[in-house]
Amino acid sequence: SQTIHQWPATLVQPVGSPLSLECTVEGTSNPNLYWYRQAAGRGLQLLFYSVGIGQISSEVPQNLSASRPQDRQFILSSKKLLLSDSGFYLCASRRESATYEAFFGQGTRLTVV
Amino acid sequence: SQQGEEDPQALSIQEGENATMNCSYKTSINNLQWYRQNSGRGLVHLILIRSNEREKHSGRLRVTLDTSKKSSSLLITASRAADTASYFCATDTPRSNTGKLIFGQGTTLQVKP
Numbered sequence: 572s573q574t575i576h577q578w579p580a581t582l583v584q585p586v587g588s589p590l591s592l593e594c595t596v597e598g599t600s601n602p603n604l605y606w607y608r609q610a611a612g613r614g615l616q617l618l619f620y621s622v623g624i625g626q627i628s629s630e631v632p633q634n635l636s637a638s639r640p641q642d643r644q645f646i647l648s649s650k651k652l653l654l655s656d657s658g659f660y661l662c663a664s665r666r667e668s669a670t671y672e673a674f675f676g677q678g679t680r681l682t683v684v
Numbered sequence: 685s686q687q688g689e690e691d692p693q694a695l696s697i698q699e700g701e702n703a704t705m706n707c708s709y710k711t712s713i714n715n716l717q718w719y720r721q722n723s724g725r726g727l728v729h730l731i732l733i734r735s736n737e738r739e740k741h742s743g744r745l746r747v748t749l750d751t752s753k754k755s756s757s758l759l760i761t762a763s764r765a766a767d768t769a770s771y772f773c774a775t776d777t778p779r780s781n782t783g784k785l786i787f788g789q790g791t792t793l794q795v796k797p
Binding site for chain 2: 603607
């Protein structure tokens with residue numbers, strides 16, 4: 572099985588500051604990688620996904636960007652955070668075939684103040 | 685957009701009782717998966733049911749899938765306090781190599797000891 576390392580666990584950032592959340596994957600190669608955001612008490616909204624190094628697809632227009640500089644590394648960034656960027660961010664990994672389940676990191680609780 | 689919708693949004697039962705959660709979706713699917721999320725944590729995969737399957741069991745979990753009604757149910761039998769968590773269904777679409785999983789809003793289950 573895969574292990575997803577995601578850090579930091581919690582983050583409090585002022586409005587207008589930059590953001591960098593990192594996710595690394597162990598136990599597989601060439602995974603599909605995903606960033607989700609979860610509002611309090613709600614479901615998961617897919618923000619970005621990547622099927623390979625340097626390949627990023629955005630699902631919703633927003634203040635955030637993603638990058639995949641290495642096969643098992645996925646980074647979520649922002650140049651200037653907004654209050655609305657607050658939320659619980661989850662990184663997920665899935666082997667290419669749709670018959671496989673997704674593995675999730677433990678999430679980052681981001682509060683923009 | 686959110687594909688799956690869970691029902692009920694919240695469920696409170698006594699230990700030993702059965703818990704049933706339902707999920708509806710809108711488009712055709714490859715498979716449907718159920719995940720569990722403890723408060724403030726990442727999601728953990730519970731069970732996957734393929735579009736050509738109607739029922740699947742795993743321990744105290746029973747999942748059904750009705751593709752004609754575009755719905756699925758998750759039954760947890762003989763519930764325990766440790767089953768307290770949020771439960772999400774997730775679907776992905778055929779003919780896609782992205783492996784994107786679209787999650788519902790979730791059902792929050794409380795099992796009282």
